[in-house]
Amino acid sequence: MKPQKNSTKQRILNSAIQEFAENGFWGARASQIAKRASVNKAMIFYYFSSKENLYRVIIQDSVKEIIIQVQKILADSKNPEDLFEALPEVYIRFFSKNRFLAKIIIHDLVQNPEHISKIVSQIFTQAPFKPQQVFTRMVRQWHQKGLVTESDPVHIILNIIPASLFCFIGLPMVESVLGQKINIDDEFIDERIHSVVNLIKRGMLP
Amino acid sequence: MKPQKNSTKQRILNSAIQEFAENGFWGARASQIAKRASVNKAMIFYYFSSKENLYRVIIQDSVKEIIIQVQKILADSKNPEDLFEALPEVYIRFFSKNRFLAKIIIHDLVQNPEHISKIVSQIFTQAPFKPQQVFTRMVRQWHQKGLVTESDPVHIILNIIPASLFCFIGLPMVESVLGQKINIDDEFIDERIHSVVNLIKRGMLP
Amino acid sequence: MKPQKNSTKQRILNSAIQEFAENGFWGARASQIAKRASVNKAMIFYYFSSKENLYRVIIQDSVKEIIIQVQKILADSKNPEDLFEALPEVYIRFFSKNRFLAKIIIHDLVQNPEHISKIVSQIFTQAPFKPQQVFTRMVRQWHQKGLVTESDPVHIILNIIPASLFCFIGLPMVESVLGQKINIDDEFIDERIHSVVNLIKRGMLP
Amino acid sequence: MKPQKNSTKQRILNSAIQEFAENGFWGARASQIAKRASVNKAMIFYYFSSKENLYRVIIQDSVKEIIIQVQKILADSKNPEDLFEALPEVYIRFFSKNRFLAKIIIHDLVQNPEHISKIVSQIFTQAPFKPQQVFTRMVRQWHQKGLVTESDPVHIILNIIPASLFCFIGLPMVESVLGQKINIDDEFIDERIHSVVNLIKRGMLP
DNA sequence: TATGAATGAGAGTTCATTCAT
DNA sequence: TATGAATGAACTCTCATTCAT
Numbered sequence: 001m002k003p004q005k006n007s008t009k010q011r012i013l014n015s016a017i018q019e020f021a022e023n024g025f026w027g028a029r030a031s032q033i034a035k036r037a038s039v040n041k042a043m044i045f046y047y048f049s050s051k052e053n054l055y056r057v058i059i060q061d062s063v064k065e066i067i068i069q070v071q072k073i074l075a076d077s078k079n080p081e082d083l084f085e086a087l088p089e090v091y092i093r094f095f096s097k098n099r100f101l102a103k104i105i106i107h108d109l110v111q112n113p114e115h116i117s118k119i120v121s122q123i124f125t126q127a128p129f130k131p132q133q134v135f136t137r138m139v140r141q142w143h144q145k146g147l148v149t150e151s152d153p154v155h156i157i158l159n160i161i162p163a164s165l166f167c168f169i170g171l172p173m174v175e176s177v178l179g180q181k182i183n184i185d186d187e188f189i190d191e192r193i194h195s196v197v198n199l200i201k202r203g204m205l206p
Numbered sequence: 207m208k209p210q211k212n213s214t215k216q217r218i219l220n221s222a223i224q225e226f227a228e229n230g231f232w233g234a235r236a237s238q239i240a241k242r243a244s245v246n247k248a249m250i251f252y253y254f255s256s257k258e259n260l261y262r263v264i265i266q267d268s269v270k271e272i273i274i275q276v277q278k279i280l281a282d283s284k285n286p287e288d289l290f291e292a293l294p295e296v297y298i299r300f301f302s303k304n305r306f307l308a309k310i311i312i313h314d315l316v317q318n319p320e321h322i323s324k325i326v327s328q329i330f331t332q333a334p335f336k337p338q339q340v341f342t343r344m345v346r347q348w349h350q351k352g353l354v355t356e357s358d359p360v361h362i363i364l365n366i367i368p369a370s371l372f373c374f375i376g377l378p379m380v381e382s383v384l385g386q387k388i389n390i391d392d393e394f395i396d397e398r399i400h401s402v403v404n405l406i407k408r409g410m411l412p
Numbered sequence: 413m414k415p416q417k418n419s420t421k422q423r424i425l426n427s428a429i430q431e432f433a434e435n436g437f438w439g440a441r442a443s444q445i446a447k448r449a450s451v452n453k454a455m456i457f458y459y460f461s462s463k464e465n466l467y468r469v470i471i472q473d474s475v476k477e478i479i480i481q482v483q484k485i486l487a488d489s490k491n492p493e494d495l496f497e498a499l500p501e502v503y504i505r506f507f508s509k510n511r512f513l514a515k516i517i518i519h520d521l522v523q524n525p526e527h528i529s530k531i532v533s534q535i536f537t538q539a540p541f542k543p544q545q546v547f548t549r550m551v552r553q554w555h556q557k558g559l560v561t562e563s564d565p566v567h568i569i570l571n572i573i574p575a576s577l578f579c580f581i582g583l584p585m586v587e588s589v590l591g592q593k594i595n596i597d598d599e600f601i602d603e604r605i606h607s608v609v610n611l612i613k614r615g616m617l618p
Numbered sequence: 619m620k621p622q623k624n625s626t627k628q629r630i631l632n633s634a635i636q637e638f639a640e641n642g643f644w645g646a647r648a649s650q651i652a653k654r655a656s657v658n659k660a661m662i663f664y665y666f667s668s669k670e671n672l673y674r675v676i677i678q679d680s681v682k683e684i685i686i687q688v689q690k691i692l693a694d695s696k697n698p699e700d701l702f703e704a705l706p707e708v709y710i711r712f713f714s715k716n717r718f719l720a721k722i723i724i725h726d727l728v729q730n731p732e733h734i735s736k737i738v739s740q741i742f743t744q745a746p747f748k749p750q751q752v753f754t755r756m757v758r759q760w761h762q763k764g765l766v767t768e769s770d771p772v773h774i775i776l777n778i779i780p781a782s783l784f785c786f787i788g789l790p791m792v793e794s795v796l797g798q799k800i801n802i803d804d805e806f807i808d809e810r811i812h813s814v815v816n817l818i819k820r821g822m823l824p
Numbered sequence: 825t826a827t828g829a830a831t832g833a834g835a836g837t838t839c840a841t842t843c844a845t
Numbered sequence: 846t847a848t849g850a851a852t853g854a855a856c857t858c859t860c861a862t863t864c865a866t
Binding site for chain 3: 846847848849
Binding site: 433434435436437438439515518519521522523525526528529530532533536542544545547548561562564565566567569570571573574575577578579581582583584585586587588589590591592594603604607608610611612613614615616 | 639640641642643644645721724725727728729731732734735736738739742748749750751753754767768770771772773775776777779780781783784785787788789790791792793794795796797798800809810813814816817818819820821822
């Protein structure tokens with residue numbers, strides 16, 4: 001029942017993702033999205049009724065996708081080691097496949113912090129249990145058993161997510177700082193996962 | 207030679223920083239900047255000749271400021287421990303004082319990756335020596351001596367900077383994921399520095 | 413030969429009458445007409461070929477209907493008393509049954525004065541005699557015989573028609589001027605007819 | 619302190635009045651208003667912020683102007699004769715001088731009945747006393763004393779206003795019905811006032 | 825320096841109308 | 846006949862920028 005791969009609607013979505021990634025919400029131009037999709041500009045509004053709504057749909061869909069994956073990992077992790085090995089891989093692989101989404105999410109986070117917050121809360125309220133508390137409780141238990149050195153779930157998240165996300169955004173700056181060109185190919189992705197897993201396991205396991 | 211505090215020019219700069227931080231380059235409105243600065247809109251163009259130029263000035267100034275600080279640390283660090291202890295503190299303290307700049311830089315990085323690259327290269331070419339090579343050589347030597355576990359300077363940077371930067375951007379998301387409110391007060395900043403230093407020292411020192 | 417009740421065509425006509433009445437020609441939306449009629453938008457153009465034509469058809473039909481009734485009265489009136497008693501009733505009853513048409517005609521009169529003029533002239537040229545002159549001659553004769561105090565047919569018309577028409581349009585304003593709610597029910601209609609007949613009989617008969 | 623006669627703002631107002639009169643709110647085009655005023659289109663929004671607001675301002679100003687005049691008459695009328703002689707003259711002269719306003723008000727009355735109602739109520743609530751009740755009470759008293767034949771204030775209004783207003787809107791139709799051209803010159807205006815005053819005095823005084 | 829008014833390009837959006845099925 | 850998708854022109858409104866004073 002999902003829209004077919006090359007339907008007008010899907011084409012609009014695809015080019016919108018690129019436009020929003022490259023230019024942010026305000027910089028993205030409806031006419032450009034239409035041109036990219038080889039579609040009449042009016043069709044954007046026919047299918048999505050407004051630029052803002054199109055944006056919302058994109059963000060919502062992608063946030064939902066990540067959250068689902070992360071929830072699965074949380075459910076499957078018996079100990080911090082499991083978690084620290086799985087999380088970076090999921091994040092890095094997801095965003096390397098959807099590199100535009102990383103940019104869009106960052107954009108949104110900067111411009112409209114409450115927006116993603118709302119979406120996340122909204123997705124969570126639909127969940128059968130309260131995932132917000134699950135993670136906090138897990139960490140607390142692990143820390144009490146001496147399985148993790150970092151006791152605060154906030155810092156645990158802040159130590160994992162950015163290390164996984166940032167390479168899809170900040171690499172050009174790193175390139176210029178080091179004066180060398182870096183390709184994000186499969187090899188690099190594997191290295192990055194390896195490095196992050198290493199970092200957080202050695203950094204936060206006893 | 208610097209513009210006086212509270213001069214029209216300085217007031218424009220200050221409100222522009224906020225506007226750009228909150229809305230990105232495209233979302234920022236000249237009229238809004240003027241209103242925030244209690245200044246006639248035309249003055250923006252009188253002093254900065256264009257919105258784009260105003261943006262450039264802001265980015266340039268702030269990037270330069272960080273780079274100078276980082277270069278000093280690089281020069282002073284005799285071993286990786288020194289570096290890993292000093293770098294997060296510098297980054298986190300700088301951006302906690304200039305929280306708007308963190309957002310602007312992220313925005314710029316996402317929207318216009320080459321822009322910051324150029325600025326960095328430009329600043330570097332004015333330097334008496336080539337800092338790009340200094341860091342790479344340092345890391346290589348340290349790694350050969352077994353002082354660092356991570357051999358690739360790229361990943362070292364990617365392990366340090368994002369962990370320091372992201373809390374000024376992604377905290378709202380973390381809040382909603384954990385379902386708790388987090389204040390970025392002095393205490394939190396100290397904790398964050400502590401956590402990052404801990405992470406990278408344990409994670410990348412032998 | 414007439415379209416069947418509740419046929420697609422008739423349903424379009426009905427909702428179009430409402431839309432045009434509420435919003436005028438320019439404010440009426442084809443999509444809204446279609447939605448009201450529970451009909452596909454394209455059918456409007458299938459049956460009526462353009463919005464403007466649909467509008468024309470509606471105006472023409474309704475103007476024709478009134479004119480026929482008025483002509484009958486003119487033919488039957490032996491003296492001004494007959495006329496002054498019959499005319500307001502015909503007008504008021506017609507527009508109370510077709511309240512939307514009153515609005516449409518007023519709209520059209522304001523926006524496109526020549527439009528209705530043309531339609532009227534057109535209907536008249538199809539008539540076997542020249543009704544335009546009939547009324548003028550009637551009035552002149554009556555006035556010469558001292559049967560009417562107002563000698564000018566123009567003012568006679570301007571004294572009768574607006575008093576009959578306006579209550580279907582201006583009542584809300586009257587309500588707010590008097591600060592009371594007024595319902596256009598059967599009783600009100602009867603009162604209105606009575607009041608107008610009284611007014612013009614006492615006002616224009618000797 | 620009022621805008622100067624030929625200021626940009628005033629020129630916009632003037633052409634807007636014409637555009638709205640000829641085409642109604644929805645048919646009026648901002649570009650056309652600008653062209654008529656020989657003014658940059660953007661200035662309309664600079665001064666009035668939206669087409670709708672421009673419309674509101676015009677309606678408000680003109681309704682206020684009439685109401686003030688009518689209130690004065692109400693205050694000065696010692697008996698129905700005074701009132702019936704003064705009211706038609708005020709209305710007819712006002713709309714003959716502001717012929718566009720008659721059309722706009724009628725338009726608005728048809729399209730958005732509650733709009734003018736609100737404006738009227740709003741103007742009334744600013745008044746020191748309640749004019750809504752003044753008229754009703756006046757009529758009741760006069761009727762009890764046998765000074766008026768029509769007892770209902772609603773019908774009194776409906777007998778006076780439309781007869782005064784309609785000639786500025788419906789004349790073209792009258793022309794085509796009678797097959798003769800009618801000029802609204804000073805002579806015609808005088809005749810019309812005379813005819814209406816005659817009609818309502820003879821029609822509603824004992 | 826500072827201001828309010830003005831400009832022109834272009835943004836998002838709407839709408840009558842047409843097309844393919 | 847009927848439908849959902851498509852089209853292109855036009856519309857309201859915005860915004861960076863400039864002008865006159």
